[in-house]
Amino acid sequence: MDQIAEYGVIEALIGNAVFHLSAATVPAAAGAYVLLIRLDHGLDIDLPRRAGARLAPGHYLYCGSARGPGGLKARLARHMRKHKTIRWHIDRVTEPGAVLGAWVVEGGNECELTAALARLPMPIPGFGSSDCRVCASHLLAWPTDF
Numbered sequence: 001m002d003q004i005a006e007y008g009v010i011e012a013l014i015g016n017a018v019f020h021l022s023a024a025t026v027p028a029a030a031g032a033y034v035l036l037i038r039l040d041h042g043l044d045i046d047l048p049r050r051a052g053a054r055l056a057p058g059h060y061l062y063c064g065s066a067r068g069p070g071g072l073k074a075r076l077a078r079h080m081r082k083h084k085t086i087r088w089h090i091d092r093v094t095e096p097g098a099v100l101g102a103w104v105v106e107g108g109n110e111c112e113l114t115a116a117l118a119r120l121p122m123p124i125p126g127f128g129s130s131d132c133r134v135c136a137s138h139l140l141a142w143p144t145d146f
């Protein structure tokens, strides 16, 4: 199945987001994004103070925000770059995975995006939401049969 053709399924959930294949076209504004990642191989994820988890091959969505210098453009350029220093949970997925692009919402909030995608499974509780008191995780799986 060509999941690229099914992006509309996600867009119907998250509303007025704009998809970007590359950070080059992303505005340097503050806001939130949904990163689309493909894993071609299973991936073991070990987080501090949590039992190990495994991500199966497939597509994943990660909701984040950027409010610092360079805004969304700088943040997404980092996510899409290889060989970065592992700093955030999501770096453990984007390094071995392929970042296919991101939906961007200028002025948006990552927890609102996560809530909009709540029908999708959350494969690892606590992943990417250490600073968040609302969401169980900011990483969602996108099953091919969704």
Ligand SMILES: [Zn+2]
Pocket: 110, 111, 114, 129, 132, 133, 134, 135, 138
């Ligand atoms: Zn959150």
